[in-house]
Amino acid sequence: MKIYVTSVFVDDQNKALDFYTTRLGFIKKTDIPVDGENRWLTVVSPDAPDGVELLLEPSGHPATTPFKKALVADGIPLTSFQVDDIDAEYARLTGLGVVFTLPPTDAGPVKMAVFDDTCGNLIQIVEMAGQP
Template sequence: MKIYVTSVPVNDQRKALDFYRDKLGFVVKHDIDMGGGNRWLTLTSPDNPEGTELLLEPSGHPATKPFKDALVADGIPYTSFMVDDMAAEVERLKGLGVRFTVEPMDAGTVRMAVFDDTCGNLIQIVQMK
């Protein structure tokens, strides 16, 4: 068994697509109209286009907003992505206007940082030491 799709709930799929594609650098794998203004919108890493897909899931379920709000209030990232060079990635993202809530720091076996995805989530990036 392996992970096929994982998701991140987003307030606005169009805005999320702009952020995850244009700032984070993921590439669109599927963009299928599901009706009602929702899409099956998945992205993958350009380094692994056949790998795990990230679904930009519309956060319309009533439980989603309080859950996401509580995570953000407590500073807890919704998910985590791996990078090869933390310093270079943070510099690149800041140059694109990404706002970090936790600057790069050592955390056990990784260096980590946290940023706001502009769609209601905090996202963590890690670099293995």
């Protein structure tokens, strides 16, 4: 068994697609209309185009809004992405206007930072200790 798709709930799929592709550098993999304005919309890492897909899932379910707000209020990231060089990625992303709630910080076996994805989520990036 392996992970095929994982999700982030987003307030606006078009805004999310723009953020996740133009700022984070993911590429669009699947875009299929589902109902009304909603789509099965996934992005992937350009380094692993056949790898795990990230579903930019609409926040339509009544439980998602209070869930997302509670996580943000407590400073808890919804998900985490690994990077090779967190300081370089932090500089690149801040240069693109990404707002961080936590700058690169040593945390034992990882160095981590947290940013706002503009779609109602905090996202963590990590660099594993001892790795480039």
